[in-house]
Amino acid sequence: EDQVTQSPEALRLQEGESSSLNCSYTVSGLRGLFWYRQDPGKGPEFLFTLYSAGEEKEKERLKATLTKKESFLHITAPKPEDSATYLCAVWGRNDYKLSFGAGTTVTVRA
Amino acid sequence: SAVISQKPSRDICQRGTSLTIQCQVDSQVTMMFWYRQQPGQSLTLIATANQGSEATYESGFVIDKFPISRPNLTFSTLTVSNMSPEDSSIYLCSVGTEANYGYTFGSGTRLTVV
Numbered sequence: 001e002d003q004v005t006q007s008p009e010a011l012r013l014q015e016g017e018s019s020s021l022n023c024s025y026t027v028s029g030l031r032g033l034f035w036y037r038q039d040p041g042k043g044p045e046f047l048f049t050l051y052s053a054g055e056e057k058e059k060e061r062l063k064a065t066l067t068k069k070e071s072f073l074h075i076t077a078p079k080p081e082d083s084a085t086y087l088c089a090v091w092g093r094n095d096y097k098l099s100f101g102a103g104t105t106v107t108v109r110a
Numbered sequence: 111s112a113v114i115s116q117k118p119s120r121d122i123c124q125r126g127t128s129l130t131i132q133c134q135v136d137s138q139v140t141m142m143f144w145y146r147q148q149p150g151q152s153l154t155l156i157a158t159a160n161q162g163s164e165a166t167y168e169s170g171f172v173i174d175k176f177p178i179s180r181p182n183l184t185f186s187t188l189t190v191s192n193m194s195p196e197d198s199s200i201y202l203c204s205v206g207t208e209a210n211y212g213y214t215f216g217s218g219t220r221l222t223v224v
Binding site for chain 2: 036046098103
């Protein structure tokens, strides 16, 4: 069974204080690793898909990287509007469903 | 990417009643999924909605409790039947295509059972 573990559970940052979120996974044949942002009371918003080890993707202050065992979401010089829960999910070879981690709740203080 | 309209956005229901949630997509999609997100928890897949055939349910979820319809490639419904307070959650519709596996989510239905 595919498993996804995210750490830390919560992260409090000062505005401008860069940091990284971790997503460790075990999956039978990774077809894709997804990062989402979720604001309170809303559905997850797609950020990135990574398909193979060594791949990197960027969007504004966010950069996602992938190795064979984990993915990192780097937040560079965060702003208060980056406060959200960030979810990681994996898509394995066996079917089309995604397995989600519990998420990391990021709070950025001005 | 596809745009999803999910209705209702929230509801408060009496125990023992049923609620049907609608998911409308602005384009044809291959895959449609229904998720549950309990308070403070991550997403749990309920079932995959299959067009023209019975939905595929995950362990712990049964058709009698969560009947699903998918009459075409742009629409699906999820019914939460005989509700109890434990069913209070956010229910989310998600869609994907072969061209884009960045699965898109609806805004969710916040259900409170009293």
